[in-house]
Amino acid sequence: MANKKQQLDYKNNCCRHCGRNVKEMVEEFGTFNRIFEFNHVVPSLKHPNYDNLIRRTISTEQLDELDKCILLCKICHGILHAQNIELKCLLKVDVGDKSITQDLVGQGIINKKEKKLKFMTNQKILVVPYLLQLDSNEPEIIFGKDLEENNPMLSKIFKVSGYDKCRILDFRNGEELFSIRRNNNTAQLKQKIKFPYFQYELEADDKNVKYVWIRNGIGLTKNGEVFRDREITGTLII
Ligand SMILES: [Zn+2]
Structure with missing residues (x-):
């Protein structure tokens, strides 16, 4: 059977959007169950047998699958799908005389009140x-x-x-x-x-x-x- 605690730890134990933390949830409410979810950044890449795969014991295939995901709390996961914003981002870094770029594919959540867009990717x-x-x-x-x-x-x-x-x-x-x-x-x-x-x-x-x-x-x-x-x-x- 899957070790959910280990899976969450692999994904850094917190909601990528709001920062809600597994440890704090356990301290406050005694559980992390039903609070955190794995979100596939590119849904078409989701394993056809994902529900079974994620419940099995840890394997390379399971970790590969988690690499396709970001960890979100249930609220942020709901907002992400409700807003349904797909984004591409080009990162460019210059160091000395060297320069590099990377294309990223991700999803976003807009906070209208704070006038912020958060870009999130699994890459x-x-x-x-x-x-x-x-x-x-x-x-x-x-x-x-x-x-x-x-x-x-x-x-x-x-x-x-x-x-x-x-x-x-x-x-x-x-x-x-x-x-x-x-x-x-x-x-x-x-x-x-x-x-x-x-x-x-x-x-x-x-x-x-x-x-x-x-x-x-x-x-x-x-x-x-x-x-x-x-x-x-x-x-x-x-
Ligand atoms: Zn969240």
């Missing part, structure tokens, strides 16, 4: 800048889009070049989010789970945990855990 924002450092070279600016489309771990380090070390750093504070170091025919990999690229599915040694998904900056286990502030390490045979 991952890919215009976020990072620093890529190869060996001891000067770090270069890359964007999330580069990481989605062109995995630097494979293409830049092991296939194309002779680099031995690759680090991806937070653009703002230089924090290391990902690193891989070549060591003969193996490579040591280290990644902060909050770094939302490169998905992993791992069989766990611990019988209670069984299976772990690392994706979109979040770690989930088959037994219902959700975590964000950890790091994964591993050895790859190359």
Whole structure:
């Protein structure tokens, strides 16, 4: 049976529109049931067997389905469908001499009193800048889009070049989010789970945990855990 608490946690535990929070609802009313709903941003992409899929235990297919959705409280979900506003948005970011754009498809809610339109999308924002450092070279600016489309771990380090070390750093504070170091025919990999690229599915040694998904900056286990502030390490045979 599905673990609704874990599903809500995967979607950040709050209504994307008004911010109503799962934890506060439990504190105030003792339940989160019947308050939060998953809304498909592009309804035509909804799984044909969605009702069954979402009630089953956690699976890759279920998480893929949740990625198509935003979490809304029941009131905001009702308003969204009543207003029925579909939107497209072009994001453009300039950093140094680099520039990037991303097309987003989403839905909106208009608040007439506050004269505000809130745009909401399930898409991952890919215009976020990072620093890529190869060996001891000067770090270069890359964007999330580069990481989605062109995995630097494979293409830049092991296939194309002779680099031995690759680090991806937070653009703002230089924090290391990902690193891989070549060591003969193996490579040591280290990644902060909050770094939302490169998905992993791992069989766990611990019988209670069984299976772990690392994706979109979040770690989930088959037994219902959700975590964000950890790091994964591993050895790859190359
Ligand atoms: Zn809401």
